[in-house]
Every structure is written in C-alpha cells, then in structure tokens.
Amino acid sequence: MSLKRRTVLKSGAAMIGTLAAPGLITRAQAAGDTIKIANITDVSGGLDIYGQPQVATMQLAVDEINQKGGLLGKQIDLISYDPQSDLQLYTQFATEAATRERVSAVFGGITSASREAIRPLLRRYQTLYFYPTLYEGGACDRNYFCTGTTPAQTIEKLVPHVMDKFNGKKVYVIAADYNYGWISARWVKHYVESHGGEVVADEYFPLDVTEFGPTIKNIQAAKPDLLYTLLVGGNHMSFFRQWAASGLAGSLPMFSTDFGVGNEHIVLSSEESDGMYAAYAYMQELDTPANMAFLERLNSKFGAGAPYINELASAAYYAIYHWAQAVEKAGTADRMPVIETLEANSVVDGPGGKSTIDPATHHCIQDVHIGVVKDNAFDVLKSFDQLAPTDTAEVCDLIANPDDNTHYTITSRDG
C-alpha cells in the first residue's frame, strides 16, 4: 500500500513538473553568436487571451527572419518571459532581460499598467522597448515605440460612423476600471461631443467583476441610443451574456475599440456578439494578398493550434519587423543607432498594410478598418488609409524634446 502511494505521489510530482516547466522561460535556441531580444508577455493568468496570439506572431516573425539568414549574419534569439498577469513579475523580468541577458530590445506589456511598470525601467537601463498593443495614447519617451493604435486612429473614426449610421445622439459608456478605461472613455466623450452627441452616463468596472445585472437595469433606465464598451478581459464578457440573457441582444447598437482583441466575438455566441462595431488596424478577415500570405505562414507554423489574429497580435509582428529592419539598416543592434534608424522613415509593409513610425511620437501611422461582428467574425465595412496618432502628436514631440519621458493623459481634450 505504501509503495503504491509513493508511486502515485512520484508520478504526480512528475506531472506537476511537466506542467510547470515550460511556463517560466523558454528559449528559441542556446546563446552563442546571436542577437538576443526578450518578450515579456502574459501567456497565463487572466490576460493570456491577449498574450498568446502576440507571442505566436512574434515567434513567427523571428522564425521568418532566422530562416532567411538572420540579422547581420546572426540568428535572433527570442527569450520569452511569462509574467503570469502579475505586475510585479513584469519589473522583475524587465530587469533580468536588461541587466543579465543584455538583450538588444524588449517587446511586450499588455495593459497600460504593465507598460508603465516597465517603460521607465527599461529607459533607465537603456534598453530599447517596443509596446505592441493598442492603448489610450500619450506615452512619450524616445526609448519607446508603440505599434498599436491610439484613440485618434480608431475612436475618432468609429464614433461618427456609428452615430451617423443609427442617427444616435445619446451614448452610454461602460469601461474597465484602470487607466486605459478611464482615459479612453474621456476620448469617447470628446469625439461624441464634437460630433454633436452627448454621453449620458459612464460606468467603470474592476477586472474581476462578473455580475452586470444592476448596470443592465441602469442602461435600460437611461434609454441611450448607443452603447460604447471599453470592457477588458474574460470576466467582463459576462456583460454580453447577461445582456443577451435579459432578451436585450440587438436592442441597442454597440461599438467598441477593444471588443474582439480578447477573442470576445469567438467565445461569445453569435446571438450575444452580432452587431458589435469596432475599429482596428488589423482584422483577420482583411481580404488582401499580404494578409492571406501571412495567415498561410501562420497556419503552416502552428497548424490547428494557430490563434485568431487580432490587432494586438499583428502589432507584435510589426514590432519585430520594425526593429529587425532598423538593425539591418543600422548595421548594429546597439540602441542609439537603432533608434535613429527607426526615426528615419521606418516602414514595414505587413499583413494589415503599411506601418510607418512617426519620428515625433514614436507611434505608427497605419491603416484602420471599421468592421461589424457577424457570425463570430468581423465583416470589414470601411477602411481608412494611413492615419496618424494625432492625439499623441498634440502633446508629444520627441524631435523638439528628445529627453521627454512623460505619460501624458491628454487633459486638454476634456470636454
């Protein structure tokens, strides 16, 4: 009996070992004559829905470059850290990547909170930092590049489009309760008001809220024409389920600039998600030759396990290519020459179209598409060519002030 128990315990321990082992640090290949870069992205915990596709596209980009002979004759070594949706691990891993591994660049950060945890740190360690996520805009730092969209690229186009389409004036806003949700909601208010509408109410929800009953009643009492959602993460999907369970699906047009990047339109049933309008720099459904070729490469690498690609994942792919192109052009992976090369008209033609780094803000000028969810996929309705991050440009000019290191919350826009 005791022998049996021991065997059981042993095999149990072995199982735990195999479960835990791949989680912490994985390496594309052993160090040697390589250029090291790090990705710090949550692939476990509550934010993994965002992180896993990003890591997949970064791996794809690195593999593609390595197969073509690498950079400057060296292979790229992508060191992946999983901060497990824990802010503290972000700073720990950023420090490790910068000081022990001495990587050429760090890619990662999902929430704005995690970005602001590591951005100042990497600046201090003089390690180049790429943030491949859409966000509220305003982070101004010469050591930092963002390949995602900002409100002026998405909200500014989406708000008038949906307001005109439904002839709606009264907008109700529900958002996640942290800097991203609050600042983005202010942008929504700004664009709604400058289009002759009004925000009748705004409500904010911590990321662990799963019960939206009272809010659903409040929305019905306020009788808005439109509902703007800036909800984030798996728990917040409950809102759409409870909305549909109350028989309200389709009763109120909804629009959002983060619905879908967490796979919401796949996880929710079509009844719960149909009719959601959104604007992104990339949607997997884009019918362009570049995108088709990209998806084919992705599918041949990951097969059936290939994730759905959203803007966050495509922005991660662009980030690697912007960096790699600059290293190739600069002839070195050292920080300052790479930054200067990135500032000198760095253009990447990727699956979502052309992405150009704006030297004044270190954000990207890119195409943006408006789509509506239909049968668990986006139906692309309208595209805008080459939109600039004008919100951030309003406050951030790294050409005039190269030493700026501020996260502007763009208060001048307050209505």
Added chain:
Amino acid sequence: MDYVIVLILQILFSVSSLALVCAGLAVIFGMMRVINLAHGEFIMLGGFTTVFATQAGIPIVVSMLVVAPAIVAVIGFVIERLVVRHLYGRMIDTMLATWGLSLLLIGAATMLFGNSVAGISAPFGSFTVGQYRVSVYEMFIVAVTLVLLIGCYLLLRFTRLGLIARGTMQNSEMAASLGISPSKVYSVTFTAGAALSGLAGALLAPLSGVVPTMGKAYVAKAFITVISGGEAILTGLVSASGLLGSVGTLTTFATTPVVGDAALLFAAIILLRFLPNGITGRFFRRSI
C-alpha cells in the same frame, strides 16, 4: 414602481447566486473546518463540464443539474482521498495543499481546454416588467437555489444521514465511539461540497462564461460570506448571503460596482467586529 420590482428581482438574484457560490464552501469549511482554497476551481470545473456536455448534445438543464455536479463530485472524491484526508485538523497545511491544488487545476484547465472556449447562451428567454426586460434564467437560478436550500435543510434535519453528519461534525470522537466511521462521513461531506460547487459553476456558466481563472472572482466573496454566517451552516449561509448580497447590490445600484463591492466588504467587517462568531454565533443559535 417598475424600477422597484426590477430592483427586488435583482436583489433576489444576487442573493441567490451568492448563496449558490457559497454553498459548497459552507459544507466543506462550515462542517469540516477545511479551508478549501480550490473552491473557486471546483466552480470552474462545473462550468467547463456544463459547456462541454451541452456542446456534446446533452440538454442544457441536464448538463447543469446532473452532469456537472456528478463530475465535480467524482473529482472532489478523488481529491479528498489523495490530498485532503491526510491533512484533517492541520488547517495551515490544508490551506497550502488546496492552494497548490487550485494552481494545478487552473494550469491543467488552461493546457487542456485553453482560454478561448466558446460559451453557452442562457436558455429560457426573458420577460418584461414595465419598460425593463428581465432574464427568466436569473429567476430559474433563484428557484434552484431555493429548492437546494430547502432540500439541504430537510436532509440535515430529518434524515439519519443528516443526523450522522451533524453528529460527526460536532464531535467526531463521540461519533466514532458510537460505531460511525468519521473518515467515511468526511469523504461523503467533501464530495457533497464539491458537487454543490460544481452545480454553482454550472448554473453560472451561461451568465459568466468559463475561463480557467474564473474561480478567483468568487473565492474571496465566498469565504467572507461563509465566515460572516457563522457556525450554523444553512441559517448562516442564508442570513449572510441575504445581508451581504442586498447591501452589495443596493449600493451598486446607487453608486458604482466598485463602491458596491467595498460596501459588501465593509458590512462584513462591521458584522464580524460586533459578532466575531458570525451571525449565527449570536442569533438563531440552535438552528442548522
């Protein structure tokens, strides 16, 4: 007027879902003094079971009320055998073990099912109260909770099994000397607690969705409610969920969800300051 009716229905639902989420914990912690930090993961497993069973073609009501509790009961039984039974009476060790178990279950669910499992929609449609639409399914949860609580009361109060369970919880040595095997009783109780958690996860799945980390959203509230309830598991559960659920929901209506949650916690702190043994430590002391 409509608003008042809708408000009352919402409070009924909030209280019921809170009681439902706490029921499994009330049995395991309240009766056995085992701090089961994997409580949230039992809920998660119930949710996943329902989703997969329903997608496999089993009618949703059957997968919620039968399949999910049964599967999670089996998992609970195995866990009691392998882990918990070796740690009875060692509260800190149990906490550590069940916390590890919680991480293991989250990790295993992430690996096996992934984090993008398509959910199931709530059945039954909706009805109208004046200008408001209310989900029938939420009222179904209220009804199931009510039936469940009444069933538990009858079981504990009027059956031999209930008598044995209560006796063992009160004084296991005395029960053992009367020819009852406490380890069997513990095993049955733990399994029943797991089944209740599975049922909670199953019923909430269409409203909250299922992801491997979903348990975390419930476990803290569940512990606070059960501790506020005190010794008598059923009365404690009903009174504490009733009080904290109403305070939380009313405050949420009046202000925001953040203040609502804070009010719930604040009420619990005030309550435990004046009634350190929970509600049933002072009131309804001879109840179950």
